[in-house]
Amino acid sequence: MIDHFLAEAPRTHSIFRLLTELLICPPLQYAIHWGRADLNLNEVFKAPLGGWNLREKVNQMVTFNGMLVRNTRCRQSMAHARFRRGFTLVELLVVIAIIGTLVGLLLPAVMSAMEAGRRTQCSNNLRQIALAVVGYETDQRQFPVNWGQVSTIGTPTQGNDSKPHSASWLMPLLPRIEEGPLFSKLMITDSRYSYLDYKDPPSTGSNYNNELVAKTIIKTFFCPSDTKRSLVSNTAVTPEAWAPTNYKACSGANWAASVDASGNPSSMSIASLRGRNVGKTDGVDYGNGWVCRGGATNAHGNPQITASMDIRDGASKTFMIGEAVPDFCWWSTWAWFEGNTATCAIPLNYKKPNTVLGSNPDDWKYTMGFASRHKSGGNFAFFDGSVSFQSDQIDPAPYQAMATIDGNEIQ
Secondary structure, eight states, rough: OHHTTTTTTTTGGGGHHHHHHHOOGGOOOOOOOOOSSSOOOHHHHOOOOOSSHHHHHHHHHHTTBBBBOOOOHHHHHHHHHTTTOOHHHHHHHHHHHHHHHHHHHHHHHHHHHHHHHHHHHHHHHHHHHHHHHHHHHHHHHOOOOOOOEOOTTTOOOSSSSOOOOOOOGGGGGGGGGTHHHTTTTTOSTTTTBBBOOOOOOOTTSOOOHHHHHHHHOOOOGGGTOOOOSOBOOSSOOOOOOBBBEEEEEESOOSSOOOOTTTEEEEEBBBBBSSSSSTTTOOTTTOSSSSSSEEESSTOOOOOOOOOOOGOOOOGSSSSEEOOOOOOSSSBBBTTTTTEEEEESSSSSSSSTTTTTTSSSSTTTHHHBBBSSTTTTTEEEEESOOEEEEEETOOOHHHHHTTTTSSOOOOO
């Protein structure tokens, strides 16, 4: 530093040493050789006090053989930079370990935030469908219907109907969820019940194509947490592939089977105790919810008509729509009358003991319940347009009570 270079300076120059240390900033200290120095202290003291004026004066007068001395610190920094060493292996491993720890701490939070976003989008999809249903009822004085022609009453079809005539409650909602052009391709032959044969090929010279509509993936019918976005061929309707859905209407809580308190499947059926279809256990075609399959052997099936006045348990307390997972159940296609309803008689996200969830998609008595890809539960829409997340640990009594439209249960 400057003291080293001032070691030979006369004692009379101590005031100048002090001035240079105070006025010349550390990064710009100059090594001064005192063998020859053209100094005029009187001129120094006459200079304006304070600031850069006095510093510039000192810099001008401190010379060596008439030349300004080089900055020693800059030379040293350049020399050190030239021989600076790199990371050692230990340092590199420590850095990698720290980065890995930070990633491990942040990744669960990031994944949780992403799932929260997907769950919110799923809730928005359900709300949009629920509002479309309510809007349809306002215009038509009844909610959309579901029905189909079947070979056997009370049992889901297994593809034995070569050209099943049916109508899905989701079809008339297409114009209300920004799918008007798709709806225009449906050939409807019965204005009251939207009678159609969705396997009809396109007619020559006609704009109708029911089969195309039934095989169209509709984004609003998909939960973002279910990453499958393709046609599914594991449906019971036919060996062909059709467009699936993650959202099903609640058919009620009366069913031909049940689950006991230990979570084991039971052959004991659940009957409708009061209200709609009282005494019946056939929840497939005669559910105590707002809509069911509506199957019958005649050509027009057995549609179950429901209006807002029939929701006697309260619009904010009655399930309209819930989540489903097509991989867990063969009956999960939006355009098919038998692939868009589910029951609350079976617990949410139920799987048989000692089995893997989704390993028995053809076991209709236990797979036609509601299910979700969300952790610990699923979203449900109510008749007032609200959406609520229900835990899959919910007690069966209130869960089934919210499935009926006029069971008069206390929730």
